[in-house]
Amino acid sequence: MRIARLDLLRYGRFTDVSIELPRAERDIHIVFGPNEAGKTTSLTAIEDMLFGIHERSPYSFLHSYQTMCIGAVLEGSGNRFEFQRLKKRRDMILGPDGNPLPGDERLLAPFLGGADRDYFDRMFNLSHGRLAEGGRAIIEAKDDVGQMLFAAGTGLADLRERLKKLEDEADKLWAPKAKKRLYHQAQNRWEEAKSRQRKHELSVSEWKEAHETLSNAKETLRKCRKEHEEKSKELKKLVRICHVHAPIRQQHELKGKIA
Numbered sequence: 001m002r003i004a005r006l007d008l009l010r011y012g013r014f015t016d017v018s019i020e021l022p023r024a025e026r027d028i029h030i031v032f033g034p035n036e037a038g039k040t041t042s043l044t045a046i047e048d049m050l051f052g053i054h055e056r057s058p059y060s061f062l063h064s065y066q067t068m069c070i071g072a073v074l075e076g077s078g079n080r081f082e083f084q085r086l087k088k089r090r091d092m093i094l095g096p097d098g099n100p101l102p103g104d105e106r107l108l109a110p111f112l113g114g115a116d117r118d119y120f121d122r123m124f125n126l127s128h129g130r131l132a133e134g135g136r137a138i139i140e141a142k143d144d145v146g147q148m149l150f151a152a153g154t155g156l157a158d159l160r161e162r163l164k165k166l167e168d169e170a171d172k173l174w175a176p177k178a179k180k181r182l183y184h185q186a187q188n189r190w191e192e193a194k195s196r197q198r199k200h201e202l203s204v205s206e207w208k209e210a211h212e213t214l215s216n217a218k219e220t221l222r223k224c225r226k227e228h229e230e231k232s233k234e235l236k237k238l239v240r241i242c243h244v245h246a247p248i249r250q251q252h253e254l255k256g257k258i259a
Contacts, residue, residue: 001111002027003046007071009084011048012041012059023075040127045070047125050108051117053087076111083107 003021008014019042021029033039041059048054049070060068071084083101084094091100093107101107115123174183202210 001074001076001113003072004075004080005071005073006042006046006049007084008038008042008045009069009071010063010067011045011070013038013062014041015063018071043125043127046072047117047121049085050112050120052092052105053085057087074108074111079110081107081111 002023004023005021006019008017008019010016019031031039031042044059048057049072053068053070057065057068063069065087068087069084071082073080073082075081082096084096084098086092086094091104093101093104095101112120172182174181
């Protein structure tokens, strides 16, 4: 497929603007301009022209959803197709005269070669953000294209087999609702340990009560020790009295006899 002309009829900041892309020996066209000139808008318009304007397109700030319109001239396999696209669910493909063409999206199939929006977006509609995102997708190798590019760049020809091996290994560790997996076994042991721990834990109120009981016991012990000390002193005094009582009594008796 080749785009011979892009018509930004009512799209974004553009009204009735056409970008001619004539065929040349070196059939490459470079569109450049300052920031906010509309380069990204034009790039997005190509995608919307081929696959439909997004339901919540951000390019309706000048033209309403009902009036948004993109056009193009496509070339491919000796065919030339000029059309316009509206933001509608039915009768969205119009001819150059503005009348609906029967067939809608099927009219573009010969030019798309089986490509869908996602494939076109990843392979051709490249912005800085999409390049960065595509690089991450290649590294993660989430699809066939990513796997092929990653394998070619790193020499890992058996990437798919290695990924399968890692997935199998991960499956042994964890899977939803699989109680025999190592992860769930470890989780069960952890929960049992937490349950045993909770049995030996004290709540704040229980700790305060125990702390108060301990404080009262310490105070009682202090008083008992003080009383014991006083009683010990008194006992020692009485013992001393007992020791001298008999000699003093004998002394008094002798004094009485002498007198």
